[in-house]
Amino acid sequence: AQTVTQSQPEMSVQEAETVTLSCTYDTSESDYYLFWYKQPPSRQMILVIRQEAYKQQNATENRFSVNFQKAAKSFSLKISDSQLGDAAMYFCAYITGAQKLVFGQGTRLTINP
């Protein structure tokens, strides 16, 4: 069974600094997708970034980038120039062949002004 593990329940960073959120996963599939979702206090699930496993190049979306290490089954999220609006729960997720999302436990990110 696929599993996703986020080992950091909480993280904090100073505004304008850089923070990295960790995620590891377990799968026997060779081709798959990984996602980072942001959940602000409004509860809305917002897709931040996605990575295709067969692509070696790390995905980047503006201030958000990932470090995808396929052999190590690691998928970390780096947020550069942190802003107050980045404060939220962040979930790492894996999509199965049956198109079901498997989520990690989440990391609560606090931005200190």
Place this chain on the structure above:
Amino acid sequence: NAGVTQTPKFRILKIGQSMTLQCTQDMNHNYMYWYRQDPGMGLKLIYYSVGAGITDKGEVPNGYNVSRSTTEDFPLRLELAAPSQTSVYFCASSPGGEEVHTRRGYTFGSGTRLTVV
């Protein structure tokens, strides 16, 4: 487009009561899902559907039932509510195929906060 609409947004149930959480989508998506999110945790799949008339269990189906009579609607039924069902419930939909991996893929509703007392 309204996307995925869930009702109600909040509900308090007494132990043993029953209720139906409504979910409707207007994107003509084939796939629909119900997830629950316990406090401080990630989302877990309850049930999903790949099309009208087809449903299947997810990771945590006990205590719930679903039906999918139309493409648009995917209600979740709670029978004999228990405190362990206190959670936030999310409905989601996706078009299936390769598009599920794109930003037009998974679309989540805004959630229903359910408390069982």
